[in-house]
Amino acid sequence: MSSSSKPNLPVTNAVNGPPNADLVRERGAASFPVRDLTYLVYGGQERTEHLERIANMVASDPVFRKTDRFFLSRTEQYRRSLEKVRHYKELIAKHNLHSELDQQDLRQAIDEDLPIGLHVGMFIPTIVGQGTDEQQKKWLPLARAYKIIGTYAQTELGHGSFIRGLETVATYDKSTQEFVLNSPTLTATKWWPGALGKTSTHCVVFARLVISDRECGVHPFMVQLRSLENHEPLKGITVGDIGPKFAYETMDNGFLRFDHVRIPRDHMLMRFAQVAADGTYSTPPHSKVSYATMVFMRAYIIGTASSTLAKAVTIAVRYSCVRKQFPLRSGEPEQQILNYQNQQAALFPLLATAYAFHFTGNYIRQMYSDFVRGMRAQDFSVLPEMHATSAGLKSLTTWIASAGIETCRASCGGHGYSKLSGLPSLYANYIPACTYEGDNTVMCFQLARYLLKLYGKAQAKPGLRLPGNVSYLEKSTLLDERCDASTEELWLDPARQLHAYRNRALRLVANCANRLVAEMQKGKDEVLAVEAIKSDMVKVAKAHSYYVVLNNFVNAIEQLRASGTSTPILRVLKTLCDLFALHFIQADLGDFLEYGYLSSLHTEPLHAQIRRLLEAIRPDAVALVDAFNFTDHALGSALGVHNGRVYETLFEWAQQEPLNKTQVAPGYHEYIKPFLLAKM
Incomplete structure (x- = not known):
């Protein structure tokens, strides 16, 4: 065969065949109505169906195909992105998608970092937020029409x-x-x-x-x-x-x-x-008013942490149900790798976190909307809280999501290293979120300064009332309280979970404040004293942000309960919330043990309850990722395809590799053949 001939590779034609039997069985075992949870996540049936129409339109459009991206040069990828921008603009006109929300939905369905991202995400919002009425009249029509x-x-x-x-x-x-x-x-x-x-x-x-x-x-x-x-x-x-x-x-x-x-x-x-x-x-009117657009972007980033982590978990969970390795006993069938406890321990806390971040995203978007309304009325009173809260949550959510994507990739074994898994690209494209719109460590300093300032005020003025998420800073007596969750069942009490997170946050704030005073008593001015406690300040910001996330998850479930959400949905969300709460106590156990809040009396039932929660989530794992409702286009992963035909998809996508266009590799005759055929 000549070097220009195509290789004689088998054609599977099986990518669109019958779904994987294991995934079919997993879906049939769900304890809750998946569709109802999807409606809950996306804001109701009507909203969900609207998003699906747009997502399916994009997924079936050849211009928006994503599988070719793995095989294009950087210049070719940029050119393809411009083609998609033009087609995006054409679809807006063709389908009358002129509202900002419709266009946002379309961009999210396209699911690619297009060169118009900052145009719609920061350029236009800055004109809206910081331009005068006359400036908006001049530039907004041009910007929105892409002139x-x-x-x-x-x-x-x-x-x-x-x-x-x-x-x-x-x-x-x-x-x-x-x-x-x-x-x-x-x-x-x-x-x-x-x-x-x-x-x-x-x-x-x-x-x-x-x-x-x-x-x-x-x-x-x-x-x-x-x-x-x-x-x-x-x-x-x-x-x-x-x-x-x-x-x-x-x-x-x-x-x-x-x-x-x-x-x-x-x-x-x-x-x-x-x-x-x-x-x-x-x-x-306020020294930091020009930061409003950055706060908007932080709110957006916090919201996308959920969807990005959810994509990674969806890929890893589906693949873990299809992938089988090792029988438990000789002669038995190989096990789905999701049946192994270590795989569950890696993936299920991330699944819980994706849902936790969803409710935190709802919270921060509402907080930002309230801030914008106040700003338009020249009321900037909530800016310090909004700035500090968004800074801390932006840091925590992006750090956890970034690490979580890598955990999902590693959980997929060798195939996770393939770009065709979608996970390397998802990770590489997401991790800049830890830096842009505010380096995460610097963002932690900003939140910690805010908390230390409020703590100082509360100490100086007993009885001072602080906003909801920081009201625990008023309660110095909380430092004397200890955990009483001495059984597995008690660890499922949301009040006890929140008490643990509040106690940890207050303890770290108080210790940080005490260290600041101690450094100044050594003769340092405030600037140098703050510099000496910055490692502690990062821990303070993380602890507070964990508390905010958990508090929002707990509150969301209570609001859903009050609104009549079905018992099966409430039960599975409560299980996820419990796992989120207990997992991150376990992950930072030193914080809770160091000052005696916990002892071995509490940690043994804590660990046991986490194991029980993993077992409880296992039958619903596929249903829980299915509820995120991602199309195969959105995932862009051979390992995460909805029908579970992982190996068929992986093999077919590999055929697009340019090296496979010929049997004899480019460069063989120049570099390999001479020494292969050289005389000994």
Whole structure:
């Protein structure tokens, strides 16, 4: 056979054959109506069916196919993403999907990091949140009609989380009523914004405002980057792609430099801070109001932690029911690997966490909506709480989801290492969430500062009333209380679970506050004293955020119970909530043992109850991941296909590998054949 001939590989034609018998049996054993749980997750039957129509439309559209992505170069993937953007725009018109919610649903169904992500996720929300009415009338119609494509440029080569350290300068020129944008140093180069490299025509740029040599802080400016005629960069603008990344091959993350670029005065977004024609500067009502868009993105990230982790768990659980390894006894059939306790212990807490994060996502979205309503009325009283809470939850959820995806990949054994499993790409594309919109460790510091401040106020003023999620900081007597869950059954009491999480959080806050005082008594000023306790501050933020997640899960179940949700649904959600609560106590057992809150009297029944919960979830595991209702397109995984034909799908997808187009590999004649045929 010539090297140009295709290999003689078997054609399975079996990907769409009958479903795997084990998965069929698993689905038939569910203790609850799966469809009802799906309706609960997605907001009701009507909403679910609407999402399904869009998801099925995308899944059946060849333009949106995903299986080719494994075999494309980076440039080809970017070009394919542009094709999908164009088709996305065509579908909006064809199917009358003009509402923001419909378009969001369509993008989620496409399930790819398209170069319009920041356009809709940050560029437009920044105009809405920080532009005046006149600025919104000018730019929103253009942005929503995709007559301009925008991005959001805050991060620089030299600075990310430390926003006050940004070096890009916008100097006001009173003589022309213009701002002059300049990148005075190499480290002032904007670096990382998605769609900046090649796609965007416009950008919201965050820069230090300077008026008559006076620094006025960091503010957002609307800047046109490229010609709308030929897409060439405008004068004074240097822009391009930052090069290869760990993932995100479809996204043109870019760099941007300004060489004294002039923009009109009304291109500064002035809803809260204004610069008059004569250079008079009016300060914003709150020092952190310009962070509103970042808070919006954090709320979005917290919400997506659930769906991303749910995808990984869906793949791993389905595969673990199809995959069989080792008989328990000689001569017996091999076992589904999900029957092994270690596999359950790896996957079921993540399944519970995906549901916990779902309810936390609902909570943070409602909190953000309340914040926006207040902001429009010039009420910024909830901003400190919103900023701190979203910072802590963003950190916790993305850390757990990232680690969870990797756990799911490892749980799939060798096949999990294949890109065709979908898990390596899911992991690589998700882990930047631990860094963008606020580095997680820095976010923990922000929440911890907030908690320490409130704790100090509560100590100084007994009887002070604090908001719900931090009200435990008022209760110093909680530190003297100990766990009384001495039986397995008592560990299933939500009040006892929450008591443990509150006690741990308060104990860590109190210890952190005491350490801060001790460091200052050594002669350190407050800045150096805080620096000495930052490891403790991360633990404080995590502990509080765990409590918020559990509290929301417990409250959600109680609200569902009050609204008449069926007993089977309530039972399975309660089991998941119990596993979430007990698993993360077990995972951080040292925190609870160190100060005597728990003893061996409590830990033995704790471990035993966790084992019981794993057993209780096992018959419902497939049904619980099915309730997330992901299409095969959304999962993009040979291992997670709904029909369970894992091996057939894996084999067929492998045939698309370009190396398989010929029997003789490229380079064989030049490099391998000479030494194979060389004389000994």
